[in-house]
Amino acid sequence: MASPAALQARLQAASTEFQKIQTELATVVEARQKLEAQQSENELVKKEFAQLTDENTVYKLIGPVLVKQDQVEAKQNVETRLDFIKSEINRVEGQLKELGEKSEKKKSELVEIQAALQQVAAPAVA
Incomplete structure (x- = not known):
């Protein structure tokens, strides 16, 4: 069985990693929200262009x-931008899934270490 000091060190390291994953997850969620806002904005522009x-x-x-622009070129630019945004959203969704899985694994590891620490500490108390 591992010593309490070794378990404590493992707990600290796993906890730090878990916090890092959570921070990264928050950053990716923020990026996804920005992409959704851009997508929404470009969809509105596309709707406006459809009425021209x-x-x-x-x-x-x-x-x-304000510079005059060819209507066809403007419509193509918006379509290209939407395609790019959709591919970025898919990429970010993959990152979110991966980070979510990492987070769950790290959380399980933390629970295991805490349980081991409690088992080591329990005989010492008794």
Whole structure:
């Protein structure tokens, strides 16, 4: 059986790793939320573009200046952006799944170490 000091060191290391995973998970969740906001915004632009006629003029904001842009090009840009955002969301979803699994494994490890520590400490108390 492992010594209380060794178990305590393992518990500390596992706890630190678990916190690191949780921080990374929060960062990835935030990235996913930003991507969803961008996707929503671009979907709205796509809907607006669908209502345009050939006579409508499209402008693009570049810095503080509005520059006339070809309607077809603008629509293609939005489609390309949406495709990119969708692929990024899929990538981030994969990261979320992976981190969730890592988190669960680390949580189980922490519970096992705590149980072992309690077993080592129990005879000392009695």
